[in-house]
Amino acid sequence: MSESQPRTQPGTEPGTRTRIDTEVCVVGGGPAGIMLGTLLARAGIEVVVLEKHADFLRDFRGDTIHPSTLALLGQLGLREEFLELPHNEVASLDLVASGIRVHPVDFRRLPPPDDFLTFMPQWDFLDFLSRKATAHPTFRLLMSTAASGLLRDGESGRVLGVQAAGPEGEIDVHATLTVAADGRASTIRDAAGYVPTDFGIGIDVLWFDLPRPQKTPPPTIAYLDANAMVLTIDRRDYYQAGMVIPKGGFGELQAAGLDAFRETLATTARFLRPVVGSIESWDQVKLLTVQVSRLETWHEPGLLFIGDSAHAMSPAFGVGVNYAIQDAVATANRVVPALRAAALTDADLAAVQRRRLPPVRVMQAIQLKLHEVIARPGGGAILSNPPTRAQRAALRLGLPIVRRIMPRLLGRGVRPESISAEVLAPPAS
Known part of the structure; x- marks a missing residue:
């Protein structure tokens, strides 16, 4: 395993394509892609991240940093520096239905210090992570570089990397593993012929x-x-x-x-x-445009889907960023040991899917039910003002249960991830 940056072989004739060789190519510089690139580079794995935009400045993206993500930043030794950036900290979340204030979520029920929610523009979060990743010699971020298709082995069909185009021309990125983290309109997913199931949210x-x-x-x-x-x-x-x-x-x-x-x-x-x-x-x-969708198969030899390219979440609870980052952690935990041993197989990619697909299914089912019952135009009609006797009884009995469940469900996730000791360990010299 090289400790240098991924290797580039420029074309020598007009019209030729530049070739980059690396261990992992991540397509997409969102939360899943940047977090995965950071973890892999920290572990000494050569990684190239392709981001089609020139910067991260896109508004109205997921800006919620959950307690579970704060805990992961703590594992990386970055939590305190991260919290020095401009942000809002929220310990509880209320909603007002038909003029009646309800207190369903109090993150202070979680163990400190990660017992609050943070709102921060996503571009600040991604800038912060990418700066930290760039400090590692095996990390390379190519901005304004859009993937256009897949490279495959002519005999086996195995994915060998991606075709892309950037400011200096066309590029072929050859990689042991290609990770599609390029969002709900994933170019790589389309190129591979995968179609997610759309649950038709209204x-x-x-x-x-x-x-x-x-x-x-x-x-x-x-x-x-x-x-x-x-x-x-x-x-x-x-x-x-x-x-x-x-x-x-x-x-x-x-x-x-x-x-x-x-x-x-x-x-x-x-x-x-x-x-x-x-x-x-x-x-x-x-x-x-709100979409709840997912793939039921996230991988094939040489290729893995994570984040929105594998599962588009509703804005409900703001968990999309949280789940994308947890996908990245689960991926790093599984593939780092295999890549270090030069023994990555499709079974490793299947293991990522087995770990992350069940919590995605659970959360999406909760989101769909929420939109059916209350999180929709007119949903406040579920509660009258003043509440009926039945509504008061339901609030009295149900809210204590909701308050016990929701902080962990929203703040930590259905299956929270922790960065493994092997990923955190310094790479062998």
């Missing part, structure tokens, strides 16, 4: 920024009534806000006009009324 989300009102309530993730569901994420200086709409309903909403949109926001989340006038154009409103 909502989309509109995202927009609002000034911070002079009077603000306690941290509240959602406001629901019989007409709408409004999401609010406190960014210290402003609110990142959203509204859940029926899938495909953005055109109808636009046709009703901005005044009607602003009034819906102000009626459902009343504390926003003084600031909704800041939305002066539909250009300020971004549509997130």
Whole structure:
């Protein structure tokens, strides 16, 4: 195993392709890809990460850093430095249904120090991790470099790497293992011919920024009534806000006009009324098409899917980043020993799927049920104001159970991962 950067062999004639040889090629510089690249490089594994964009500055991406991710950063010795970056810490999450405040999640029930949720722009998180990864000589991040297809062995069909194009031309990246972490619209997944099962969720989300009102309530993730569901994420200086709409309903909403949109926001989340006038154009409103889908097979010889390329999660609970990072940890734990021994097999990739697919199935089932019952336009009608006798009894009996379960389910995950001692151990000289 080399301690130098992955090897590059430039083409010597016009029109030839540059060849890069490495142990692992990761396609996609999101949370799954950057975390996996960081872990592999720390373990001394040669890794090339391809990111098609020139930077990480894309808005309205998953910005939630869960307690489980904080614990992983602690294992890497990066937790305290990470928390020096601008962020918000939230110890509990409330929701307001039909004007009634409910307290279902308190992360302080988790063991300290990782007993809170962090909101941080995803680009800051990815910049931080990639800087740490670059300190390792076996890590290479190629920005503005888009994968376009797979390299395969002509006889066995085994994946040998990827074809890509970057600022300096076309590239062939040859790798023992290729990991597709390139999101829910994965180019590599399409090239390999895999089609995820789509569970047909019936909502989309509109995202927009609002000034911070002079009077603000306690941290509240959602406001629901019989007409709408409004999401609010406190960014210290402003609110990142959203509204859940029926899938495909953005055109109808636009046709009703901005005044009607602003009034819906102000009626459902009343504390926003003084600031909704800041939305002066539909250009300020971004549509997130919500998808819940997954592959049932995540691998073939030489190729593994993780993160959104394997399973697209709903925004519910903000767990997408958490699950992508846990995929990366499970992958590193399994493949690092095999790569060090030059003995990686398809059984190792199957083992990653066996570990990560069950918790994905569980969380997606919870998300789908949540959207069916409450996390949808009009979901607040499940609770009247004042509550009926039956509703009061349900809250009295159900909330204590929810408060015991939800901090661990959301903060740690169905099957939380821990970085193995072998990955954390310094590579052999």
